[in-house]
Amino acid sequence: MNYIIRLIAIAAVVVAPTGALANTWSCTHDDLIRTVEIEYSDSGETACNVNYTKETEGVEMQTLWSAENQVAYCEEKAEGFVAKLGSWGWDCTKSETEAEPEPEAAEVTPEAEPATETPAGETPAQP
Numbered sequence: 001m002n003y004i005i006r007l008i009a010i011a012a013v014v015v016a017p018t019g020a021l022a023n024t025w026s027c028t029h030d031d032l033i034r035t036v037e038i039e040y041s042d043s044g045e046t047a048c049n050v051n052y053t054k055e056t057e058g059v060e061m062q063t064l065w066s067a068e069n070q071v072a073y074c075e076e077k078a079e080g081f082v083a084k085l086g087s088w089g090w091d092c093t094k095s096e097t098e099a100e101p102e103p104e105a106a107e108v109t110p111e112a113e114p115a116t117e118t119p120a121g122e123t124p125a126q127p
Helices: 003-017 071-087
Strands: 021-029 034-041 048-054 059-068 091-099
Touching: 021 071, 048 071, 048 091, 059 071, 071 091
Parallel strands: none
Antiparallel strands: 021 034, 021 091, 034 048, 048 059
């Protein structure tokens, strides 16, 4: 049984996002905006943080919760906090954003087909 629990824990770490995505909720109430964000880390110090920012109120970002191993902990805490904000009259919408933008793909242009010589007096074949 212990083996199965360890295997599940290892699988959760392998499957967990590592700095690629951040779940973000933007919450509004009248003219106020607040942001709740799950920041996934690959630094090794923490697995994730739940950050809270009062965008329009000049308050610095606060880390409300952190987890060293279980990203599900941050997800549960963030979703619970967003639900609480909703119960207080805040209108929250969720978006998944990339923490680091992907490099733009280089434009690929097709290569020209090599010219083939047509013997004198013959007409080239039409495609």
